[in-house]
Amino acid sequence: MMLKPRNYPPPTGFANPWEHVRLYSDAPRNEAMIALLTRRAPGARVVEVGCGTGLLSCVAARLGARHVVAIEPTPLAHVAAALVAANGLSAIVEVVHARVEDVAPRPVDLAFSELLNADPFAEGVLSAMDAVAPWVAPGPGGLAGRLAPRRLRVWAALARASSSAREARLARAQVRSIGARYRLATGALEACLDTPLAYVSVTATEVPAGLPVLAWDIALGTGARPAPLTLTLTADDPGPIAGVLLWFEAELDDHLVLANPPGNGGHWGQLLCAFAEERGLRAGGSLSVSLSVDGDHVTARIG
Numbered sequence: 001m002m003l004k005p006r007n008y009p010p011p012t013g014f015a016n017p018w019e020h021v022r023l024y025s026d027a028p029r030n031e032a033m034i035a036l037l038t039r040r041a042p043g044a045r046v047v048e049v050g051c052g053t054g055l056l057s058c059v060a061a062r063l064g065a066r067h068v069v070a071i072e073p074t075p076l077a078h079v080a081a082a083l084v085a086a087n088g089l090s091a092i093v094e095v096v097h098a099r100v101e102d103v104a105p106r107p108v109d110l111a112f113s114e115l116l117n118a119d120p121f122a123e124g125v126l127s128a129m130d131a132v133a134p135w136v137a138p139g140p141g142g143l144a145g146r147l148a149p150r151r152l153r154v155w156a157a158l159a160r161a162s163s164s165a166r167e168a169r170l171a172r173a174q175v176r177s178i179g180a181r182y183r184l185a186t187g188a189l190e191a192c193l194d195t196p197l198a199y200v201s202v203t204a205t206e207v208p209a210g211l212p213v214l215a216w217d218i219a220l221g222t223g224a225r226p227a228p229l230t231l232t233l234t235a236d237d238p239g240p241i242a243g244v245l246l247w248f249e250a251e252l253d254d255h256l257v258l259a260n261p262p263g264n265g266g267h268w269g270q271l272l273c274a275f276a277e278e279r280g281l282r283a284g285g286s287l288s289v290s291l292s293v294d295g296d297h298v299t300a301r302i303g
């Protein structure tokens, strides 16, 4: 019998500590979250939606939060509980092993999360912030509690996506050559490779090939959802275009945003929606691209 290595199969998603290693490697991300807590945690009742290892909930406690509810659905809730206990913060930080949707609301002054992703909706930020919105009660003196982030903006720009286009060309050439070698009619397969639906991946190397356009600006915690839309995106310079680049801007507080624009570094990268066929555009030429969010994932179509 083959023995399985102790950590196999590995935990998936945020149950895998490597996902958290990636977050913590991103100093500007960490500092934006700490800036929020420095401003809003002292004296506050706080809930962290998705505390992961519990580090930021402990920071909130160290910064003087009155009480912190640290909610985490994955087994990392046990790591969070251990971190809280090891730092003598058990009287302040309460770790709840659950999804926020399944926890009864309690009044807080600050509800915060970092449920962002290169695919901006993929971590369920919309439903999680809707679920925590009722926790944000009016505070003493009539001050309303705060949701952070409170708005999520998504920007889009054309991208050359030349390596995706090259792959699509190579795939078509390979299919034709295999078809010819074995006398197979490959028309149906070639037609399916010519889909107007974009291939979605994460990139850190593409740059916008034209001016960014605001696709969605969503007030979180209000039940608002990104409506399907069609954008006209313009190229700055002549040349082939085979994709659309998307990135987010999450407004944590006044003059405090978390964002992953191209060229910003950080661990997120940007979402690249690549089309199988390159379109040649002149400078100032435009393409019409339809965007929608289906099941927490961005879908893009050309035309």
Ligand SMILES: C[S@@+](CC[C@H](N)C(=O)[O-])C[C@H]1O[C@@H](n2cnc3c(N)ncnc32)[C@H](O)[C@@H]1O
Pocket (backbone or CB within 6 Å): 014, 015, 023, 033, 048, 049, 050, 051, 052, 053, 055, 056, 071, 072, 073, 074, 076, 098, 099, 100, 101, 113, 114, 115, 116, 123, 124, 128
């Ligand atoms: C990107 S991590 C952020 C971890 C931590 N807040 C930080 O900023 O370092 C998002 C965390 O949210 C958790 N999460 C995802 N959906 C959730 C939900 N519906 N309710 C509560 N937590 C959730 C994930 O398991 C993950 O640990």
